[in-house]
Amino acid sequence: MVEESQLQAKRPVSPSLAGPYGHPFHPILVTVPIGAWVTSLVFDIASHVVSRPGFLTQASEWLIAIGVIGALLAAMVGFLDLFALPGATPAFRTALVHMTLNLLVTAAYVVNFLWRLGDHADGGSVGAGPLVLSAVSVAALGVSGFLGGKLAYRYGVRVADENTQAEGFTTDRGPGRSRSSV
Numbered sequence: 001m002v003e004e005s006q007l008q009a010k011r012p013v014s015p016s017l018a019g020p021y022g023h024p025f026h027p028i029l030v031t032v033p034i035g036a037w038v039t040s041l042v043f044d045i046a047s048h049v050v051s052r053p054g055f056l057t058q059a060s061e062w063l064i065a066i067g068v069i070g071a072l073l074a075a076m077v078g079f080l081d082l083f084a085l086p087g088a089t090p091a092f093r094t095a096l097v098h099m100t101l102n103l104l105v106t107a108a109y110v111v112n113f114l115w116r117l118g119d120h121a122d123g124g125s126v127g128a129g130p131l132v133l134s135a136v137s138v139a140a141l142g143v144s145g146f147l148g149g150k151l152a153y154r155y156g157v158r159v160a161d162e163n164t165q166a167e168g169f170t171t172d173r174g175p176g177r178s179r180s181s182v
Helices: 003-008 031-044 054-083 089-118 130-152 163-169
Strands: none
Touching: 031 054, 031 089, 031 130, 054 089, 089 130
């Protein structure tokens, strides 16, 4: 039996801001900081391998900035999804930890950006401190992503209900009788 609180967690607080039912904006937007920050770490490591690393160091700095901007946008719609969750539930507590980790990671990347601001001017590789901070931040981002996946795939937050999902498995012959292509 589906409780009202479960149905509430599937519906957006504001469809125009958080995304329509069954298609939230938050998972779309998180791809920007994740991609930017992981690539930034790859560039940081690569800056220790190539002979002229200045371009990688500079690109990494830009990617960190792009990731911070993307994270702030993702956080805004993520807050709207959080408001749809009833308090004192495992889903709400998981969302709070997910949000806290993401805010800490974003703050760490702001610090990382300021730490390395202008360092690429000498054409050298990324320093050990910013490199370690990036690696720790990406690891924390991975833990937070795991929790985000738990919210969506285990608790069904902002995921369409089973009856709506069943539409994708209905064929002309009835539910589940034959395969059809997209």
